[in-house]
Each structure stands twice: as C-alpha cells, then as structure tokens.
Amino acid sequence: MIDVASKFSSGVKSLRPSEIREILALTENKKVLSLAGGLPGPEVFPKEELAAIASRVIEELGDSALQYSPTLGVMPFREAVADFVRGKGVKVTDNDRVAVTTGSQEAIYLLAMTLINPGDGIIVESPTYLAALNVFRYYGANFISIPLDENGMRTDLLEDSIKKAKEKGINVKMIYTVATCHNPTGVIMSDDRRKELMEIASKYDLLVIEDDPYSFFVFDDDVNFTHLKTMDDEGRVIYLGTFSKILAPGLRLGYMIADRQLVRAVELAKQMVDLHSSTLSQYIALYAIKEGVVDRTIEKARKSYREKRDVMIEALEEYMPDGSHWFRPRGGLFAFIYLPEGVDTSDMLQMAIDRGVAYVPGRSFFSDGSGANAMRINFSYLPPDKLREGIRIIANTAVDYLKAKGKVAS
Amino acid sequence: MIDVASKFSSGVKSLRPSEIREILALTENKKVLSLAGGLPGPEVFPKEELAAIASRVIEELGDSALQYSPTLGVMPFREAVADFVRGKGVKVTDNDRVAVTTGSQEAIYLLAMTLINPGDGIIVESPTYLAALNVFRYYGANFISIPLDENGMRTDLLEDSIKKAKEKGINVKMIYTVATCHNPTGVIMSDDRRKELMEIASKYDLLVIEDDPYSFFVFDDDVNFTHLKTMDDEGRVIYLGTFSKILAPGLRLGYMIADRQLVRAVELAKQMVDLHSSTLSQYIALYAIKEGVVDRTIEKARKSYREKRDVMIEALEEYMPDGSHWFRPRGGLFAFIYLPEGVDTSDMLQMAIDRGVAYVPGRSFFSDGSGANAMRINFSYLPPDKLREGIRIIANTAVDYLKAKGKVAS
Incomplete structure (x- = not known):
C-alpha cells in the first residue's frame, strides 16, 4: 500500500x-x-414555507435553478441581498459589489486567500471567532489581539498596539471584528468605539472586515449601533453576512459586500475553489426574502x-x-x-x-x-x-x- | 478612497x-x-421529480436538511454515494472514505491544497481540463504533459517523461487524468493503457487522480473500460465524481473517494474553506438516488x-x-x-x-x-x-x- x-x-x-x-x-x-x-x-x-418555495422554485425556474450559475451569484439574488442589507441600515455604495459565498466561512477563506501574505498583521478581538483565527493562521497572519469589555473592542488600546507591531516591522493590514453581538461574548461595540476604530483604520490605512452574522438578534431595547460599513467613506470596510442564522444554515449561503476591485479578486479565487455556490439555494433564499419569510424568521x-x-x-x-x-x-x-x-x-x-x-x-x-x-x-x-x-x-x-x-x- | x-x-x-x-x-x-x-x-x-423531492425532504427531514451538517457530508448520503459508484463498477475498499464536496471543482481544489508543494511534478494529458490546470498552476505545479490519441493518454511516452522530469530534480507526485470520455476530446483510454498507467504509477510511487464526471455518457456500444480505481490494489487512485452531469449542477455536489488518511486531510482543509456542502442538496440527491431519479436522468x-x-x-x-x-x-x-x-x-x-x-x-x-x-x-x-x-x-x-x-x- x-x-x-x-x-x-x-x-x-x-x-x-x-x-x-x-x-x-x-x-x-x-x-x-x-x-x-x-x-x-x-x-x-420556516419548514412549511421553505418546502413550498423549494418546490415552486424548481417548477417555475428549474432550467435556471438546477443549472450552473455565475461565480459571484445569481444577479437577482445579489440585488435582493443588497436591498435587504440596505433595509437593515447597512450602507451599500455604487462602488460596492455583492459576492455570494458558500456560507460566510467561504467568504472568510476567500478574503484570507486574496489579502494575507505570510507575516501580515491582522488585528482581532481577544477572544474572537475561532474559525477566522484558524484560516488567518493558515495563511500566516501575525495576530495583534485587542482585549474587549462589555462595550466591545478596547479601541483605546488599538493605536499603541499598531505602533508596536509596526516597530517590529509587521505590515499591519486589517482589523477583523464581530462588532455586533460578538462571537463568543455577545457584547456590542459602542458607537464611540466604532468611530475611534474607523479613524484609526483611516490613519493607518487598514482594511476592516465587519463579520456580521448576528446583528439581527439584539435582545436589549436600549441598544443603538451603527454598522461600520455605514460609517465608512473610504471603501475600507468589507461587510460579511449569512443566511445561516436568519433562514437555514443547510442552504450554505453567505455573502460579502465590498469594493468592486476586491470582489473581482474574490471572484477569480472562487472560480478555483468551487466555481459558484448552490444555484437552488440562492433562488430559495431569493423567494424567502421577497415573500417576507426571512423577516418573519x-x-x-x-x-x-x-x-x-x-x-x-x-x-x-x-x-x-x-x-x-x-x-x-x-x-x-x-x-x-x-x-x-x-x-x-x-x-x-x-x-x-x-x-x-x-x-x-x-x-x-x-x-x-x-x-x-x-x-x-x-x-x-x-x-x-x-x-x-x-x-x-x-x-x-x-x-x-x-x-x-x-x-x-x- | x-x-x-x-x-x-x-x-x-x-x-x-x-x-x-x-x-x-x-x-x-x-x-x-x-x-x-x-x-x-x-x-x-428531472424538474417535476426534484420539485416533489425537495418539498418532501424539507417537510420530512427539515430539522436535519436545513441545519449544519458534518464537513465530509451527511452519513446516509456518503453511504449512498459509495453504493451508487460500486453499482457502476467502481471499487470502493474498506480503507476508502467518501468526502462530499461543493462540486467536483472543490474536490480538485482541496486536493491541490493538501497535496501540491510548489515545484511538484503533475502529469496531465495534453490537452486536459482547464480548471484543473488553473488550480494546479496556482499551487505551483510543474506540468508534465503527455499527448493523447483516440485511445487516450499515450502511456508509451509516460515513463520517459517521468525519467526526464526526475533528472531535472522534479518531485513527480501524481497523474491527473480524465480517462473516460476525456475533457476536452471525448476519447476513452483503452484498458491496456490503463494497466500500463497503473504499473508506472506503482513503479514511480505516484498518486492518480481519476476525474470521472462523464463515464455515464458512453455513446458507442463497443466500448469496454475498467475504472482506474477498480484496477488499484495499492490505494493510489483518488476517484472524483459529480452530480452536476447526472442530476443537476445547481445543487453543487461532487465527491471524492480515496484513502482515509487523505480524506482526513481534505476534511481539515474543507473545515476552513466552507465548513460543509449544502445539507439540503445532499438530502435531495440522496432521495434522487434511492428513488431511481438519478439512473433515469x-x-x-x-x-x-x-x-x-x-x-x-x-x-x-x-x-x-x-x-x-x-x-x-x-x-x-x-x-x-x-x-x-x-x-x-x-x-x-x-x-x-x-x-x-x-x-x-x-x-x-x-x-x-x-x-x-x-x-x-x-x-x-x-x-x-x-x-x-x-x-x-x-x-x-x-x-x-x-x-x-x-x-x-x-
């Protein structure tokens, strides 16, 4: 053998x-x-609704829904995703593009592939989402860990940490944050800190990955927050979302909204990785958005x-x-x-x-x-x-x- | 900006x-x-059948079919895939494992990730499937191209090419072949050549990727062929299949059948890339196999x-x-x-x-x-x-x- x-x-x-x-x-x-x-x-x-939608999608759109489809996603679904997140207060600009991914895990993977050179400095909350750590580590990231408290990342420690990393010769490239309903702690970054984070990102020319699977599930009524993507005037923020928590993880549908040049690089990477994400899942989610199933869920x-x-x-x-x-x-x-x-x-x-x-x-x-x-x-x-x-x-x-x-x- | x-x-x-x-x-x-x-x-x-199946899967198995699932695939589906390919004459051994992938493109990608070091020698037919070339090239492969004729890869040229590559110091690692209904030429490798290929693979300790999306579509009645996987007694052959051509590409379901150690490495890689493939697609394909829809298609x-x-x-x-x-x-x-x-x-x-x-x-x-x-x-x-x-x-x-x-x- x-x-x-x-x-x-x-x-x-x-x-x-x-x-x-x-x-x-x-x-x-x-x-x-x-x-x-x-x-x-x-x-x-929403089992009953999705059973009916799945059957309708295949009957009405089978020639498309069962067929190969574009790498970045089916156009009506990409448009529906942009409208959906806009409706939730996320700014999407003319320079942005939507990329549909096989869960938001794939979005994180494709970003690591297209952005990280071995040794690059990536700023993360401490603690942070473990699967992102694993991917970034695989691509050779140098982690710069920033503690958090009940108001999110301690942005008052951010600038010093960046300076120290730069002194060590590290190319500090981006901030990865689950700012809203943080994984694993459930805290929400205050808007003051978000502003500070964006100012520092601008000062040190950093990209910001706003990984946002959970912001639909804020429990406390007194919470107000602004998405980092919405605060961004310079095209720095890469917004990640997913249908895993608001519809069904079994569909494997995530998405990225970011600068068109970056999304083009992600497209080429995704051509190699899996050609495209499930066409059927995309049409099911499209109908589920249009018919209010997502909002009800x-x-x-x-x-x-x-x-x-x-x-x-x-x-x-x-x-x-x-x-x-x-x-x-x-x-x-x-x-x-x-x-x-x-x-x-x-x-x-x-x-x-x-x-x-x-x-x-x-x-x-x-x-x-x-x-x-x-x-x-x-x-x-x-x-x-x-x-x-x-x-x-x-x-x-x-x-x-x-x-x-x-x-x-x- | x-x-x-x-x-x-x-x-x-x-x-x-x-x-x-x-x-x-x-x-x-x-x-x-x-x-x-x-x-x-x-x-x-099979639009009508799939519409009915999709709806039934969600109604009957919604709690599972809409949920996260294991990285290598849902167990009953993995077992059904193994039975299905066995029924088509592909040998699956006790040491083999099935990995479900997001189309067979992802299988190719995960294999490149887990097997190719920059500079490794990969033997390919000339011409061969372009998306495999793109992935292998990205991972730094040195290509060793073997011409083909109407009986498939010119295996008489194989050993000399391997020797020459080795003389140049190249670590020749594997053969990638679409042996049956070749992409892009549609030729079928003769069994004599398959035997020669396997002997050379054994002599030079090479892995063999048998990429097999098309063997269900042999048009000429006088054609007999044996899968390379079936000829293999040494665990060298990695068999790739897909439901894209025999059911629906929109489901994004491919699979790999290979040595358990390799499949374990692929599992760890896939955890990073997309966690798992669509659960819903897997259950739909499972029902489609069981109910004869795949065979009729x-x-x-x-x-x-x-x-x-x-x-x-x-x-x-x-x-x-x-x-x-x-x-x-x-x-x-x-x-x-x-x-x-x-x-x-x-x-x-x-x-x-x-x-x-x-x-x-x-x-x-x-x-x-x-x-x-x-x-x-x-x-x-x-x-x-x-x-x-x-x-x-x-x-x-x-x-x-x-x-x-x-x-x-x-």
Whole structure:
C-alpha cells in the first residue's frame, strides 16, 4: 500500500482541526446536550414555507435553478441581498459589489486567500471567532489581539498596539471584528468605539472586515449601533453576512459586500475553489426574502433566543461556582464563561461529554493560547429545559473537576 | 478612497481568470449560442421529480436538511454515494472514505491544497481540463504533459517523461487524468493503457487522480473500460465524481473517494474553506438516488447527448473548412476541433461572439500554451438545430478570419 501521508503538501502540517467541528463529530452519535455549535434552534426553521418555495422554485425556474450559475451569484439574488442589507441600515455604495459565498466561512477563506501574505498583521478581538483565527493562521497572519469589555473592542488600546507591531516591522493590514453581538461574548461595540476604530483604520490605512452574522438578534431595547460599513467613506470596510442564522444554515449561503476591485479578486479565487455556490439555494433564499419569510424568521428567532438567553443567565447565576464570571450577552447566540482559576476547560471536556454535555473550550478563541479557564456556550439550539440542564451539568462538572485537582470551589 | 489593490496578497497575481467562466459572463446578457460551457441540456433535468423531492425532504427531514451538517457530508448520503459508484463498477475498499464536496471543482481544489508543494511534478494529458490546470498552476505545479490519441493518454511516452522530469530534480507526485470520455476530446483510454498507467504509477510511487464526471455518457456500444480505481490494489487512485452531469449542477455536489488518511486531510482543509456542502442538496440527491431519479436522468441524458453528438459530427463534416480535424467523441459532453493552421482561436473569439456564437479557445487546455488553432465545443447544452447553426457560424467565421489574414481556406 502507498504511504499517502508522505505525499501531503507542507501546508497540511499547519491544518488545525476546528474545535467546534471536532466536538460536533465527537457528540454526533451520543446523547449529548450540545452547547458547542452555533446552531439555530430548529423551532425557528420556516419548514412549511421553505418546502413550498423549494418546490415552486424548481417548477417555475428549474432550467435556471438546477443549472450552473455565475461565480459571484445569481444577479437577482445579489440585488435582493443588497436591498435587504440596505433595509437593515447597512450602507451599500455604487462602488460596492455583492459576492455570494458558500456560507460566510467561504467568504472568510476567500478574503484570507486574496489579502494575507505570510507575516501580515491582522488585528482581532481577544477572544474572537475561532474559525477566522484558524484560516488567518493558515495563511500566516501575525495576530495583534485587542482585549474587549462589555462595550466591545478596547479601541483605546488599538493605536499603541499598531505602533508596536509596526516597530517590529509587521505590515499591519486589517482589523477583523464581530462588532455586533460578538462571537463568543455577545457584547456590542459602542458607537464611540466604532468611530475611534474607523479613524484609526483611516490613519493607518487598514482594511476592516465587519463579520456580521448576528446583528439581527439584539435582545436589549436600549441598544443603538451603527454598522461600520455605514460609517465608512473610504471603501475600507468589507461587510460579511449569512443566511445561516436568519433562514437555514443547510442552504450554505453567505455573502460579502465590498469594493468592486476586491470582489473581482474574490471572484477569480472562487472560480478555483468551487466555481459558484448552490444555484437552488440562492433562488430559495431569493423567494424567502421577497415573500417576507426571512423577516418573519428573524422575528421568531429573536424572541426565541431572547427567552433562552434569559433562561441561561438564570441558570448560570443559580449553578455556576463562585469565582465564575461572564459577559451578559446583549445579542447573538453565545455566552463566554470564565470558570474559577484552576479549571482547564480543554482538560475537562471529556469529563463533561461523559456526563452528557458539550461546550467549546476557551483557548480556541484566543490567538495566544490564553483562556484556559474559559468556555463558549451556545444558547440558541437547545430547548430551554435542556439548556438549563446542560448548564447545571457543566457547573457540577467544574466543581468536581476542581475537587479532583485538590482545589476548592463553593 | 483606499487603494484596495495595494492590499492584495501576492497570490492574487497568479489568479488566472477561468476562460469558461469569463466567456459565460461575456455571453450572459447577449443572445449568443453558447458552445462554451459544460452545461447539461435543460431537457434532461428531472424538474417535476426534484420539485416533489425537495418539498418532501424539507417537510420530512427539515430539522436535519436545513441545519449544519458534518464537513465530509451527511452519513446516509456518503453511504449512498459509495453504493451508487460500486453499482457502476467502481471499487470502493474498506480503507476508502467518501468526502462530499461543493462540486467536483472543490474536490480538485482541496486536493491541490493538501497535496501540491510548489515545484511538484503533475502529469496531465495534453490537452486536459482547464480548471484543473488553473488550480494546479496556482499551487505551483510543474506540468508534465503527455499527448493523447483516440485511445487516450499515450502511456508509451509516460515513463520517459517521468525519467526526464526526475533528472531535472522534479518531485513527480501524481497523474491527473480524465480517462473516460476525456475533457476536452471525448476519447476513452483503452484498458491496456490503463494497466500500463497503473504499473508506472506503482513503479514511480505516484498518486492518480481519476476525474470521472462523464463515464455515464458512453455513446458507442463497443466500448469496454475498467475504472482506474477498480484496477488499484495499492490505494493510489483518488476517484472524483459529480452530480452536476447526472442530476443537476445547481445543487453543487461532487465527491471524492480515496484513502482515509487523505480524506482526513481534505476534511481539515474543507473545515476552513466552507465548513460543509449544502445539507439540503445532499438530502435531495440522496432521495434522487434511492428513488431511481438519478439512473433515469443518466439514461435520458445519454440518449439526448448521443443524438446531439451525431448532429454535431454531421455539421462538422458539412461545414468545417478543409484542414480541420477532430477526435470523434465516444462519450462525454465535448469535442476538440483543430482548425487550419493560421487560425488563432483566442484572437477569433470576439468575432465569433459578435456573430452570435461562443466556444472555448484551445490554448487554455494545454499547460504549454500550444493549441492556438484548436477549440473546445460543447454539444450537450443546445438543442440540435441550434447546435448545427452554432457550428455553421463557427466554420464561416474561421473561413472569413483566414481570408482577412490573407490566408486561404476552402
């Protein structure tokens, strides 16, 4: 037999498994309460409407919907996406173009491919979305990590960090931010900080990736925010969105709205990667936008997730050992919990899975390996009683873990 | 405004537009007879069946079909794919795994990512599938081009070429072949040559990518062939298939069947690229396999494309200027035509489009820039009368082109 591994490219060595995907695989065939993924609650899927739309799309438009289609997406869908985000307060200029991608994961991948040279400096929140970290790391990024608090990225630390990186000879190229309903913490960047971020981006000539899957799910009524894309007068902001959270992830539809030159480079890259994204999915999503299904799904999901968020916070307060703390998520699908010092959430994961619950260890969300005592939990997927039960098990596991290590927790 | 291009990665410079995709874009809004793409004839799409299946899948399995799913594909679909190809004579071993991809383009991309180091030697047929050339080139491949004739790759030239490449210090890593119903020529590699290819692959420890989108469409009754995957006892052959030609390209579903270690590397790469392929598409294709829709589509397409192939050959014989020649396609979707010396098909393309017809210039199918007087034409997409008309226009354009250049054609 051939030794296949001897044929691998050198890039394979730097392929790191996605912690979320691996945990999903681990728990797939077990009865585990998963708080690990970023899965929508199935109760919000508009099944009946989508069943009818899918059938209608194929009957009415089958010759197009079943056929190959342009790399950047089907034109009426691209136009509908632009109108849709405009309606949500996102500025789309004449110089912008929409690129449809196979989930917003592919948008992140194509951006890394077209923008990052090994060694380039990428500014990220600390913690930040782990799959973006993995892709940027694969392309050789130097991470510049900026802490965050309940008002988002600490932009007061931004300029100093950029200066230090530049002194080290790093070509600081862009800022990647989940400014609204941040993954993994659920905080929302204040408009003051957004302004500061944009000023610094302009001063240091940086691109800004505004990764925005969650801004439809703001739970608190007193929140006002302006999209970075809307504040941008210089074509710096690359806006990423997805239908995974507002319609159905199984369609694999994300999108990027950015400067036409960049979108042209992304088009050439996407020609190589997968030619184009599912034509059928695009037409289904197009009909779903036009017929109000997307807007109704957003409303339904926001209500459902807000209730679940409240159940989660109640359970966290009731069960978590003293010394734990967390950001109160103002929106989104996730909470980021710090357990008492001494807990190593990576080490504890197998114990938790054996007891019937999964989460994502915190370390994966930091570029520098910190976050050992943290974890991300998702509150959108499970029904409220299971969510509560999952948190109770995690809390008990942490207490027992600390005892076993000879440490005391309340 | 920002100068976005100044931010591009150095890789962007080596992104070459896909000629096919660019021609499709050029002709999108014009009334042009396109013989350029590899599009199925819309008459073979099982629209009614797929409309019913899509609706049933969402109603019956919505919670799964609309949700995120594993990176390598939904398990029942992966199993159905393995059974399906086994039923078509492709050997699948216990050591093999199925990876579902976003079209077989993504399979090619993920293989390049996981296998090719800059400078590695990749053996290809000359001519060969242009999108594979583009991807391999992007990853820095050194091409070793082997001519073909009506019995496929000239395997008698293989060993010498490998030796020469090795003398130059090239790490010869794999053979990429469309052995059955070759793209762009439609020839089928004889079993003798397949055996020779496999012996040489074994002797020189090469991987073999058997790219097999077209083997369901063999038109001539006297053809027998054995898949390279079936001849393989050493785990060298990576088998690629697609539902684009046997069900619907709009679903974006391809697959790879290969050694489990390689598929694991591909899984990690795919986690970064797009997480997974459309769950909905996978369930639709699963039902379509189980309910015989795929097999019926194959039969319908084979009949339709055989008729069109015959119409095309008749038209080529009737219209093409003296000095033209071509392989008679024994299967597949394409013919590769050599026009008289003096025609530059790249140069002639705009003239042809202005007269209402598009094709793909031959140069794109060669790694060394030869093929200036060749072109690929597709015969599966257009109805027979339009196909005939398209060929008549191409022939007239070639005659006028030669006249304009001061050369004579009959």
